Amino acid sequence: MTPRRELTVLVAADLISNLGSRISVVAIPWLVLETTGSPAKMGAVAAAETLPYLLSSALGTPWADRVGLRRTSILADAGSAALMVAVALTPWLGFDALLVLVAVVGALRGVGDRVKHVMFRPAAEAAGVRLLRLTSVYDGLGRLVTLLGAGLGGLLVWWFGVTGALLIDAASFAVCALLVGLLVRPPAAPAGPAAPEGYLRALAGGFRHLGRDRTLLTMLLVIAALNMVVNASVAVYIPLWVADVLRGPAGLGLVLAAFSAGALLGNLLFTAYGPRLPAYLTFAVGAALGGAPRLLVLALSEELAVVLAVTFASGIGIAAVNPLLGVAIYERVPAALQTRVIGLAGSLAFAGLPLGALLGGWSVTAFGLVPALLVMAAFCLVVTVLPMLPGLRPRAAPAPAARAPDVVGRA
Known part of the structure; x- marks a missing residue:
């Protein structure tokens, strides 16, 4: 072949x-x-x-x-x-x-x-x-x-x-x-350093580089919080809303697909117009649109068409997040460190996923579905706005040039 x-x-x-x-x-x-x-x-x-x-x-x-x-x-x-x-x-x-x-x-x-x-x-x-x-x-x-x-x-x-x-x-x-x-x-992947490093030493090098980069850390922490909300939605909130309102599993696929379809369209739009936009502001706005609105519509509406429309729009907003963070990783991390730093960055970004699933189940059990959705939406909005406040805003991320590793769930 x-x-x-x-x-x-x-x-x-x-x-x-x-x-x-x-x-x-x-x-x-x-x-x-x-x-x-x-x-x-x-x-x-x-x-x-x-x-x-x-x-x-x-x-x-x-x-x-x-x-x-x-x-x-x-x-x-x-x-x-x-x-x-x-x-x-x-x-x-x-x-x-x-x-x-x-x-x-x-x-x-x-x-x-x-x-x-x-x-x-x-x-x-x-x-x-x-x-x-x-x-x-x-x-x-x-x-x-x-x-x-x-x-x-x-x-x-x-x-x-x-x-x-x-x-x-x-x-x-x-x-x-x-x-x-x-x-x-395939041919062998490029090897790491000429002198092999011990396991812990190699991991420590990745941690040190990531810890020194304020821009990457800020973006990763925002995405970790966003992923917490996303996974709570996918694992708990959306299935429960579908079960309570639609009384069957078919609508579950439609709601999840609406977000994915919006993200697909958003990817096309961002590829065409993203380089002309302010990078970090676009990142923050995209994260804000991709999180809170899809939770609020589940709390405030029982109309499937409305939920699908807002969820689709949230997908469009979140499409800018992965390219901007991914290019920041590629441009700020030396080639010799990229494998371990990309792995660590992905894990940090996904760290909110298990917590989100547990928090989603606990919040519904304790307060009910609608109050849980409202509180989580408020949290998501605050987290995505905080990095834009004076003193917390990092240097702008580079404009995207190509697709980078996904660190935000596509659900």
């Missing part, structure tokens, strides 16, 4: 894996809702997946380098497939077993996602494909997969039930493992 075809297969495998992840985002919370009826347990199971994802994304790279990136990718996807089959077929094991299975899947997904992204660059160079072209195409396809996966997850639960949806999810991971195992032989 030619290097160009191998690159195509590698990108396709990553997108198929992402599609499976989107299906599980819908199916697993619905499984918990059906089997327990507990909002708190819905949040707990989402947190059980996201926390190991964060840890393996930041801490698993040294071991992945030793095992080999391609082999790690195959093992991560094959393991995810097997565990998702277990989740689908053994609900009688109980909630505690479900938490363990989902946690292991999260750990596998974290390291599996990282190694695929590391494999992209050497594969593109071997194929003679410009990185700018690759990242632009991948961004558009990734948004499309997210759009399809969000809607498809809800529809699969509706058509085949939760068990059938989870088995389809498992099949997507198995296909990904087979594609990489049979058809991808």
Whole structure:
């Protein structure tokens, strides 16, 4: 197989894996809702997946380098497939077993996602494909997969039930493992420093660089808070609103798909007009539009059309966030440190995900859905406005040139 075809297969495998992840985002919370009826347990199971994802994304790279990136990718996807089959077929094991299975899947997904992204660059160079072209195409396809996966997850639960949806999810991971195992032989990724560093020393170097960059830290902390709100919405608030108002799972996919569709359109608009806009102000405004409005509309409206319209607009707003942060990482971090700093930055940005899932379930249990939505919307708005206050505003981030690693959930 030619290097160009191998690159195509590698990108396709990553997108198929992402599609499976989107299906599980819908199916697993619905499984918990059906089997327990507990909002708190819905949040707990989402947190059980996201926390190991964060840890393996930041801490698993040294071991992945030793095992080999391609082999790690195959093992991560094959393991995810097997565990998702277990989740689908053994609900009688109980909630505690479900938490363990989902946690292991999260750990596998974290390291599996990282190694695929590391494999992209050497594969593109071997194929003679410009990185700018690759990242632009991948961004558009990734948004499309997210759009399809969000809607498809809800529809699969509706058509085949939760068990059938989870088995389809498992099949997507198995296909990904087979594609990489049979058809991808990329050249070795660029090695790290000439003199190998110890595990802890390498991690410390990434922490030191990130700790010195006020701009990156400010942006990452805003996104961590935003992700907390996003995951509370996906894991708890939106499913409960759909269950209470629409009385069925089909609308869940529509609401999630509306946000993804808005983000896809926003990506196109930002690609065309983003370089003309003030970078950090655009980042802050996009984060504000992408968080609070979608919560407020769930609290204040029972009309699906209104919720879909506001959610779509929030997706447009958030489309600027990933490119601006991603380019800031690429331009501010030396090449020798990018692998570890990108992993640490992604983990910090995603740190709000497990807390958001738990907080979402607890807040609804304690106060009810509408009060929880209102409080979370106010928190989200305050956090996204604070960095613009005098004394807290960092230096403007660079204008975007290409797609960078995602650190904001696409849900």
